[in-house]
Amino acid sequence: MDTEPKESSDLLKARNTVETNGKLKSEDLKDPPDGGVRAYSVMVASFLTNGLFFGVINSYSVIYTVLENHLKNEGISNSESRAALVGALTMGTTFFLSPLSGVLTGVLGIRLTAVLGGTIATAALLLSSFFVYNVGVLYFTYGIMYGLGASFAYTPSLAILGHYFKKHLGLVNGVVTVGSSIFTVIMPPLMEYMILHHGLDWLLRLLAVFTLGTAVCGFIFKPAPSMVTKASREDDSWKSLLKSIVNIQIWKNKKYRFWALSMPVALFGYFVPYVHIKKFIENNFVDVNTNLPLQCIAVTSGLGRLIFGFLADKPGVDRILLQQISFYVIGVLTIILPFVNKFGILVAIALGMGIFDGAFIALIGPIAFELCGGAYAAQAIGCMLGLAAAPLSVGPPIAGYIYSINKSYTLPFVLAGISPLVGATLMFAIRLQRVPSNEESINTNGIAVRPVSVRIEKSPSLLLSNGDANQQTNL
Template identity: 75%
Template sequence: METEPKENSDLLRKRNKIEANGVLSTDEPKGPADGGIRAYSVMIASFLTNGLLFGVINSYSVIYTVFEKHLREDGVPNAESRAALVGSLSMGTTFFLSPVSGVLAGIFGLRLTAVMGGLIASTGLLISSFAEYNVNVLYFSYGIMYGLGASFAYTPSLAILGHYFKKHLGMVNGIVTVGSSIFTVIMPPLMEYMIRNHGLAWLFRLLALFTLGIAFCGLLFKPIPLIIVKPTREDDTFKSMLKTIVNVEIWKIKQYRYWALSMPVALFGYFVPYVHIKTFIQSNFYNVNENLPLQCIAIMSGVGRLTFGFIADKPGINRILLQQISFYVIGCLTIILPFIKIFGLVVFISLCMGLFDGAFISLIGPIAFQLCGPSYAAQAIGCMLGLAAAPLSVGPTVAGYLYSIHQSYTLPFVLAGISPLIGATLMFTIRLKNVPSSHQSANANGVARPPSAIHVEQPPGQLLRNGQANQQTNL
């Protein structure tokens, strides 16, 4: 159905038909609650969803070392790149299918999409437990199937937040995304304990049980009915459905287009340290805590998500500039990393990388809401992550291949660090736009917005006040 927000507040006082998760109701539309038991329950569910999903994905280096060693002992050629591909496929598929997740969320609702994601991801891990050293099976079960489920659950876990929070949306995004940092600290020692005492198969079964909890979290993702539905004729149904599936409106927003196309370049080397840092430590240092750098990244990433999420809510803050700074710092530190010979400095670099990694992650949701508005946030996030999927998958695999040739992480880490620098530089194109007319000029957190091409009755500037969008509609 076509949906249109109404600029005149008087219209909101009348009882209108509204739609939530595809179900028509006669309740009056309400804005984000910004608190209450229901809102905080959704925040906790999103926190657990992010933690469980990315706690597994980010801790793949623990599985990688065992898997790579087993493949090498079996004489499998290119064992390093093959083992790395399993983990990078899960990350890449998670992001590559995010546009599909956004479409499904629009058709079936955020709640059902998230529940399906939890069930699919859990099933993928369970299948992996019966073929723990079969690389071809793991490509599908751990790489593609788990990534598919993670994608279906991840995008709704971010999009649902805009239904319950407005004033503190940046801070709430920071709290939710810190879940992956906390679980990335907890997961590696737990995974090592399971592998050492029960084997890789039982580790996959335990992770499958944990991941099943994502389906239960998804049950809480019930959107607040905010969209005012404009009555449509029966012959418009097919056209409306087609517009839902093939949504080109967000790509007419110039700032979003430049941001979304810059991100894949910046993220080419993002996952490389997560996959290879443990092997890098094993190759260059002795009698040290091999998991400590990864845990440091995770801990400080949590601090960064909370800190920058809080900062992003402040009036006049340029969220996009903050994200650019984070990419510049991460890129420089990744380039420096292979030249460090003192383990203490590696730990310090890991702490700094984690801090700015948290900045990048916590700003994805708020920037998407800022550029495209709440009604298109899920698809905006999904499309951007979908574009980033291929670089995220290819980066760690290329790094593993280069290491197998040179037996050194110098070239892989340098290349991984260059990509965020290029991506951050490309994001300056977001500021290359025509000067808007007086009635179109608006400012959202320090970033002037051009008129949106989304067909709404309210001016697409969305009457931005005090650095926050006046959001009258949502997903």
């Protein structure tokens, strides 16, 4: 059975030891083009995809305020937690389905998966516009369905970068993820204007039109010719396909295990300020721009992504330590937040939170490369985000529930700030894990990876490591 070409995006130039019919030889992996019109078109499309999706997700506090007020006026109990759950489900579903998105990328290809994601998300927003105050329906349409589409488009938008960039991959990742920061600045005032003059239903329809653009961007995600291989007839079976896209190698890496299990703890309270900060400001300040702190977080988060994306490309940089520092700062500032009684100080805290928010996001990809190598980076990131989905989803509703009991955001924000402190502390366990002395490190643009011995049988397109087939894809 003939198949479509599969994407292979190993970013490591290191020469792999390849065994063919019992004879060892070296094989050079082709480099990504690292520039050109096509490469920069892909970067812009990825930028827009990240911006459109996370601009909407991060600005949910605008919709939350309207929805929560409506539920309260209807006399519905726990209106805060019910309204918060809609947006939290979106973020949680986006991350929870990242592993599935990675699998679909291996089966359908990067381009088709991204187009499918954009189409599903567009349909979700369009359906939501007809049920704007029906929370039960919004849980599915705006929460799960839109999150599903965002996940299917988000993972390919990052994975495709490895097909076109290598030397400055960290910086390019930073540029692309700045899209969400820029759109988070633009979206809140636009969303408020639409709600005020046209209603929540027409806002969702406008967002559906914007989101359709992500499906168009998906068509640009064509894998680079140098990164495409074609499987042979003999190896093309469902069993070998499953092995090529799902593997357990990353979980044999103790350092990765500690990192992947620490991140969900650190991210438990991450989305709480994004959802509740607007309501917090309305309760504690008068005659101020309630969107300004969220916009400040977005602006400096973009700056942080660029700065720390650039640093991640530098040899000798301790990326895990930088991410720990980021979580410590975010945690402390979140704890301080409810005790601030001057709006100027609140804005300053938001600026600081944004810088280190961008830092931890920009470091996710380079850390995955460092711990797992290029062959496993995409699935390593997908699995970590999948584990983080539940904490991300339950954090804001729990904060809303605590607020509904105490009528104060002090305890919710303090608890939200403690979780990144605990997660960052758990990451010290990574440093206690010893690397076997027989494993040499290869440094590629500052990313230390272990050389992988692979064996090829029948077809050079499927690489076998320790007997398991493995598709090479990267974020």
